[in-house]
Amino acid sequence: MEKQSYKNHVRWYIPHHFVFYPVSTICVVLTVYYFSQDPDMIWAGILANLLLLIFIAYIMRQHYALVNQNRIVRLEMRFRYYVLTQKNFESYEKILSFGQIAALRFASDEELLGLLEKAINDKLSADEIKKAIKVWVPDNMRV
Secondary structure (H helix, E strand, C coil): CCCCCCCCCCCCCHHHHHHHHHHHHHHHHHHHHHHHHCHHHHHHHHHHHHHHHHHHHHHHHHHHHHHHHHHHHHHHHHHHHHHHHCCCCHHHHCCCCHHHHHHHCCECHHHHHHHHHHHHHCCCCHHHHHHHCCCECCCCCCC
16 A cells, blocks of 8 residues: 555545445436426436435445444554553554454453464464454444
């Protein structure tokens, strides 16, 4: 991934910028067009467009929630690791996949550090990490 700077810091989210906005624009244009052709059909057109937009918005809302939760999981692991070791966790983030990091957060504080080392040394998958946890810390708030 390219290092972020002023020139490249803007992110385009394809479903939002290149699907939702164009579909919204097309829906408005089609509604105006069909209203000009047959004013009696305006409500059917508005309803169809509204249902499509609600569906797309719902899917994007769920995606945004999950992306936000993934950021929170990373921050939670950074904080827990710092509290336990007084060291930064960021160097491990470059080695571990997000799935591995998410799996490690189910480990208790007592077994987290040992399991972290084992995950790196033995290249454990997220599922293997979860199976190795003895004292499970649940996450009942994830969407």
